[in-house]
Amino acid sequence: xxxxxxxxxxxxxxxxxxxxxxxxxxxxxxxxxxxxxxxxxxxxxxxxxxxxxxxxxxxxxxxxxxxxxxxxxxxxxxxxxxxxxxxxxxxxxxxxxxxxxxxxxxxxxxxxxxxxxxxxxxxxxxxxxxxxxxxxxxxxxxxxxxxxxxxxxxxxxxxxxxxxxxxxxxxxxxxxxxxxxxxxxxxxxxxxxxxxxxxxxxxxxxxxxxxxxxxxxxxxxxxxxxxxxxxxxxxxxxxxxxxxxxxxxxxxxxxxxxxxxxxxxxxxxxxxxxxxxxxxxxxxxxxxx
Amino acid sequence: xxxxxxxxxxxxxxxxxxxxxxxxxxxxxxxxxxxxxxxxxxxxxxxxxxxxxxxxxxxxxxxxxxxxxxxxxxxxxxxxxxxxxxxxxxxxxxxxxxxxxxxxxxxxxxxxxxxxxxxxxxxxxxxxxxxxxxxxxxxxxxxxxxxxxxxxxxxxxxxxxxxxxxxxxxxxxxxxxxxxxxxxxxxxxxxxxxxxxxxxxxxxxxxxxxxxxxxxxxxxxxxxxxxxxxxxxxxxxxxxxxxxxxxxxxxxxxxxx
Numbered sequence: 001x002x003x004x005x006x007x008x009x010x011x012x013x014x015x016x017x018x019x020x021x022x023x024x025x026x027x028x029x030x031x032x033x034x035x036x037x038x039x040x041x042x043x044x045x046x047x048x049x050x051x052x053x054x055x056x057x058x059x060x061x062x063x064x065x066x067x068x069x070x071x072x073x074x075x076x077x078x079x080x081x082x083x084x085x086x087x088x089x090x091x092x093x094x095x096x097x098x099x100x101x102x103x104x105x106x107x108x109x110x111x112x113x114x115x116x117x118x119x120x121x122x123x124x125x126x127x128x129x130x131x132x133x134x135x136x137x138x139x140x141x142x143x144x145x146x147x148x149x150x151x152x153x154x155x156x157x158x159x160x161x162x163x164x165x166x167x168x169x170x171x172x173x174x175x176x177x178x179x180x181x182x183x184x185x186x187x188x189x190x191x192x193x194x195x196x197x198x199x200x201x202x203x204x205x206x207x208x209x210x211x212x213x214x215x216x217x218x219x220x221x222x223x224x225x226x227x228x229x230x231x232x233x234x235x236x237x238x239x240x241x242x243x244x245x246x247x248x249x250x251x252x253x254x255x256x257x258x259x260x261x262x263x264x265x266x267x268x269x270x271x272x273x274x275x276x277x278x279x280x281x282x283x284x285x286x287x288x289x
Numbered sequence: 290x291x292x293x294x295x296x297x298x299x300x301x302x303x304x305x306x307x308x309x310x311x312x313x314x315x316x317x318x319x320x321x322x323x324x325x326x327x328x329x330x331x332x333x334x335x336x337x338x339x340x341x342x343x344x345x346x347x348x349x350x351x352x353x354x355x356x357x358x359x360x361x362x363x364x365x366x367x368x369x370x371x372x373x374x375x376x377x378x379x380x381x382x383x384x385x386x387x388x389x390x391x392x393x394x395x396x397x398x399x400x401x402x403x404x405x406x407x408x409x410x411x412x413x414x415x416x417x418x419x420x421x422x423x424x425x426x427x428x429x430x431x432x433x434x435x436x437x438x439x440x441x442x443x444x445x446x447x448x449x450x451x452x453x454x455x456x457x458x459x460x461x462x463x464x465x466x467x468x469x470x471x472x473x474x475x476x477x478x479x480x481x482x483x484x485x486x487x488x489x490x491x492x493x494x495x496x497x498x499x500x501x502x503x504x505x506x507x508x509x510x511x512x513x514x515x516x517x518x519x520x521x522x523x524x525x526x527x528x529x530x531x532x533x534x535x536x537x538x539x540x541x542x543x544x545x546x
Contacts, residue, residue, distance in 0.1 A: 094445035116447020126438035129537045130460045139456070143448045171537050191446060 042108065043195045043227030044070040044093065049102035051088055052252075061252035062088050066102070068246050068255060070195070073225040077238035079284065080248030086231045087123075089253075090197050093229070094118050106195055119191030121198045125180035127172035133183050134159060134168040140191030155190070162186055162220065178209040185217065189224065198230045202237070214240055215269060222266050235284045239277060240267060247287045256287050327507035332514070335507045342496075347515055349491040350481050353409065354519065357416025358477040362470060364417065365424030372425075373432040373458070374450060383429065390422045395483050402488065412484035419480045420473035427469025431462030467531040474527055478520040493519075 051063040062085040070076045078086050091097045093104055095115035103110055106117045119140055127136045137159065138151035156168055162182050164175075172180055181201055188196050202210045218241055221228065232238050238245050239261055247256040261280070263271055271277050309329045315321070316328040323331060336343065372379045394415060401411035435458050443457050485494025493512050500508040 091441070094441070096441060096444055115444050118445055120442055120445040122438045122442055124438055126436065126442055128439060128457070128460070130463075130535075140446050143443070143446045143452055143456075173537065193446075197445075 041071055042069050043072045043074070043106065044068075044229060045103075045105045045108075046089075046093070047103045047105075049089075049092060049099045049104065051085070051092060051097070051099050053088075063092075063099075064252035064254045066248075066253060066255060068258070070227050070229050072194075072227055074243045075221060075228045075230065075241055077230045077232055077242040077245045078248060079232060079235065079238050079245055079288065080253060081250045081288065082233060084248050084251050084253040086248065086253070087199060090120070090199050090229075090231065093197060094120055117193055117195070119188040119193045119196050121184050121188040121196065121201050123200045123203060125172070125177075125184040127180055127183055127187075129172055132169045132171060133164060133175070136172065136183055137186045137190060139187055140193075144192045155186075158186055158190065159183075162216075176209075177205050178213055181205065181213060182216070185220075189220075189226065194227055196226050196228045198228060200231050200233065203233065210237075211269070217241065218267055235281050235288075236272065239263075239280055239284070240269075240271060245284065247284060259284065324504045324506050327510060331507050332510045336511045336514070339508070339511070343511065343515065346491055346493050346496045347519070349489075350478075350485065350493040350516075351519060353412055353484070353492060354416065354477050354481040354523070356409075357413045357481065358420050358474060358523075360413065361417035361420025361477065362424050362473060365421045365469070365473070366428055366466070368421075369425045369428035369432065370454075370459075373429055374454065379429070379433075386422060386425060390426070394419045395480060398484060398487060407488040412481070412489075415484050416477050416480045419476045423472040423476070424466070424469040427472070428462060428466045431465030432458050434465075435461050463535050464531075467527065467535070470527050470531075471524055474523045475520055478516060478523060482516055 046066055046068050049063055049066045050061075052059045052061045054060075066089065068076070068078075078089070080086055088097065092099050093106075093111075095111060095113055095117065098113040104112050111117045127133075128139070131139070134152050134155045135148075137155045138148065141151050142148060159165060159168055162185075164179060164182060164186075167175060167179065167183075172183070175183065185198075185201065188198070202213050205213060214237055221241070230238070230241060242261050245259045245261060247259065248254070249256050259280070263274075263277070313328050313330060316326060327335075372382055397418070398411060398415050401414055405411040405414065439457055439461070440453070443453055448456070481492070482494040482497070485492035486498055489495045493515055497509055497512040500506075500512065
């Protein structure tokens, strides 16, 4: 954690009033500091990871020699048939499970079986119903031990920025599905861990809200450039958002291919009708078959 | 708002009134003796004439109930919270708690009186024991049934055991904790009444016993009404606290609007 920033937020009496831009700069500084702390160019590196679970009769192999990496500031998607063990992979990266073989390192440091190194956004928003939206959004930093009051002021700036102004004191059940996902994404974005794991965050939304949220995410991500590993079932979503896509096979999952997505940023929705985009989409479809 | 209240309270109120009228009519038409079955008006008259001594007895019972309930719930909550984070002990103790729920706790009272004498102590212990089980079990269930997604989120974020408990498991367990408290509240009034049947000189239970010896059925009905009222008041007091504390529930129906 950047000490200078800490001091500033703690002792500056004008802190409450400072602008959105400053809040963003502060976050970016923090992230850069963290990235600079390690010399590795990789935010995440997974090396030959195997995993199996005890089934009814025999052990079921879920992951078979998975290797992948996410460079710093890169948006990487995992595409694969459902039930191919993508969520298991997230649990391994997050430290909830230990792989049977292989290594997982985050910013150059092995983190096998260790929690507290990633910011995570689960499939359902999983906002805490007894917390207001602003208190939900600060949860990641609160766990890291920062004071609630200073965090709330920061959260309010951010909520304004992501279109949740006026909902700071609302409870999650008062928000629509899309708004809940925005809050859940903000909770992950404000977490003090640089690498973000997003587990099918839009799968429960209707098609219209979903494309809204994709646009929103692309824009927000392009402004902040965090390292992201993103699980999705939608090829279009993966192509629109990512710098690279890993296509996984059915269970036991292994990497079929890594594909770079060459489109320039900022990306906008027009991309969806670009001929090259359509060609890539067909390529991925062929790989998934 | 008022209208909705009327719709809610109206039908049961009418049903109770009808029942009372039928009761009154039967008693006077068949000329039933007062010591067999007093009419509702007899009971009300008796309650009014006798209110001063009734108040004293009611107060004694209420105090006994609240002290027993308070101690029992405090211990119940504490035991659940201490057992919860230690899976081995929890698994060892949980079946014991379930089995011991089948012990008729009230039947322990004579035994407790041998050990602790005729004072308030054995009665408080019995009420506390009666409250303890439902609260412990409901709280432990609530604590162990935490939402998996939220739990995964907290753990991946690196939350400590204490943070998990205070920020997730405890608030998540509040609803089931309160259903335990409400069950225990109903039990505690009943147990206080029965405890007062044995060796006291005050309380509604004692009053009932006196009136039984005198064949004053009307006064026994008064005692029953008071016990019911005590139970209802305690239940609603807990429900009131529950609604204040669990403010995020009950508005779920507006989710999809």
